[in-house]
Amino acid sequence: MTTNEIRKIIADSEFSDWLNSVNLQIEYPHLDFDQTLTGFSSVFKFLEQQINGWEKFGENIPNELKASKKQFSTFKTRLENYINSYVINSNHNESQLNNYWNSEKNQIQNNKTLFVYDSPITEFLINIHRDVPKYYAGAYNFVMGNYNFSNKDSMIGHLLAYEFELKDYTELTKRRNKEKSSIGKLRNDFRSQLSESETQLSEHLKSANIEFENYTQKIDELKTEKESNFDDWFDNTKIEFDNFDTTTKEKISDLEHTYEELLRLKKPAEYWNQRATKLNKEGWKAIYWLVGLVAFACVTLYLLLWLTPDGMLLSFIKGQASAIKWSIIYVTFISFLAYGIRALNKVAFSSFHLARDAEEREQLTYVYLSLIKDSAVDEKEKSLIMQSLFSRAETGLLKGDSGPAMPNDISGKIFGGN
Known part of the structure; x- marks a missing residue:
C-alpha cells in the first residue's frame, strides 16, 4: 500500500x-x-x-x-x-x-x-x-x-x-x-x-x-x-408517430379506394358529360324544328283559310262531293301537322330531360367520390347510390304515345259512342 x-x-x-x-x-x-x-x-x-x-x-x-x-x-x-x-x-x-x-x-x-x-x-x-x-x-x-x-x-x-x-x-x-x-x-x-x-x-x-x-x-x-425527458419525449413521439402512421395509412387506403372508384366511374362520368352536351344540342335542334313546323303550320292554315278558292267554298255550301274531298284532305293535313308538332315537342323536352338527368348523374358521381374520401358512405348507401347512378332514365317519348289521329278516328269520336 x-x-x-x-x-x-x-x-x-x-x-x-x-x-x-x-x-x-x-x-x-x-x-x-x-x-x-x-x-x-x-x-x-x-x-x-x-x-x-x-x-x-x-x-x-x-x-x-x-x-x-x-x-x-x-x-x-x-x-x-x-x-x-x-x-x-x-x-x-x-x-x-x-x-x-x-x-x-x-x-x-x-x-x-x-x-x-x-x-x-x-x-x-x-x-x-x-x-x-x-x-x-x-x-x-x-x-x-x-x-x-x-x-x-x-x-x-x-x-x-x-x-x-x-x-x-x-x-x-x-x-x-x-x-x-x-x-x-x-x-x-x-x-x-x-x-x-x-x-x-x-x-x-x-x-x-x-x-x-x-x-x-x-x-x-x-x-x-435528461434520460427521463428523452424517454418521455420518445414515448410521446412514438405515440404521435403511431397515430400519424395509422391515420396516414387509413388516409392512403381511403385515397386508394377513392382512386379506384374514380377510375371505375371516370368513364361513366365523362360519358354523362358528353351525353348531356349532345342531348342539349339535340333538344335545341328539335326546338328549332318545332318552331319551324309551327310557323309552317300557321302559314299553311293562313293560306288555306284566307286564300281558299270561291269554288271550294260554294261546294261546301251546295253539298257537292268535291267539298267532302277537300275536307278529308284538309283534316288529314292538319292531323299530320299536329302529330309532327307533338313529336318534336316530345323529342325536345325528352332531350332536355335526359340532359339534365345526365348532368345530375355526373354531379352525383363526384359527390359519391367525395363521400367515399371522407369515409361517410356505408355499403347500404353505396348500393343505393349505385342504383341511382345506373338506373334506367325515362325518355318521355313512349309514355302516352299514340299514332296520328286519322279522319275515321275523329269521326268515330264525333259520331261514335264510348
Whole structure:
C-alpha cells in the first residue's frame, strides 16, 4: 500500500478529520532526533521514506542498522493492517479507532533505539563498518552510551566516535557543531513542514473528493433528468408517430379506394358529360324544328283559310262531293301537322330531360367520390347510390304515345259512342 492510496482512503473515510489530526512523536536521543508527525498519512509517509532510504544502502550494513530497517517495515505493515481492519472493513466509532491507534502509537514511540537512514551518525557508523569494521563495535557502543574499553579496538572505536562528535574543542569544532546543529534544525523544520503539508494535502483531497462527489451527483441527476425527458419525449413521439402512421395509412387506403372508384366511374362520368352536351344540342335542334313546323303550320292554315278558292267554298255550301274531298284532305293535313308538332315537342323536352338527368348523374358521381374520401358512405348507401347512378332514365317519348289521329278516328269520336 502506498502513501497515495492512504491519502485516497483517508479522503473517502468518514473519519478523515480524525485521521488527519492524529499525531506521533518520534524521539531517538542517541541521534539527537526529535520529530512530531501530525496526520496518519504523514506517519505512513515517514515510515515509507525510511524503508526506501534504507534500501539505498543495500545489504552491506551492520546488523543493528538492519534491525532498524526491519522495524520500520514492521511498523508500516501494522499501519496497513490498522487501515484495513479498523477504517475500511469495519464499523467502529471514533473512540474505538482512537484506542486502537494508541496501541499502534505506543509500539512506535516506545522503541527509542532505532536509527533513521538520513542521520549523520547513521552514515558515520555505516562508513566505519565498511572501511574499518573492527572499530565498529566500539563506535556503536559510544553512540548508544555503552562505554566499554575492554580492548584496543573498542578503545579506538570510542575515540573515532568521540572525534566525530567533538573532534577537539576548537573554534573549528564549534563552527562545525553549529553548522551541524543548524542543519539538524533545518531537517527538523523540513520534516515539520512535510507533516503539515501531508495534513493539508489530505484535507485538500477530502475537499476535492466531496466536491467531486457533489459534481458527480449533479451529473447523475442531470443524466437521470435528461434520460427521463428523452424517454418521455420518445414515448410521446412514438405515440404521435403511431397515430400519424395509422391515420396516414387509413388516409392512403381511403385515397386508394377513392382512386379506384374514380377510375371505375371516370368513364361513366365523362360519358354523362358528353351525353348531356349532345342531348342539349339535340333538344335545341328539335326546338328549332318545332318552331319551324309551327310557323309552317300557321302559314299553311293562313293560306288555306284566307286564300281558299270561291269554288271550294260554294261546294261546301251546295253539298257537292268535291267539298267532302277537300275536307278529308284538309283534316288529314292538319292531323299530320299536329302529330309532327307533338313529336318534336316530345323529342325536345325528352332531350332536355335526359340532359339534365345526365348532368345530375355526373354531379352525383363526384359527390359519391367525395363521400367515399371522407369515409361517410356505408355499403347500404353505396348500393343505393349505385342504383341511382345506373338506373334506367325515362325518355318521355313512349309514355302516352299514340299514332296520328286519322279522319275515321275523329269521326268515330264525333259520331261514335264510348
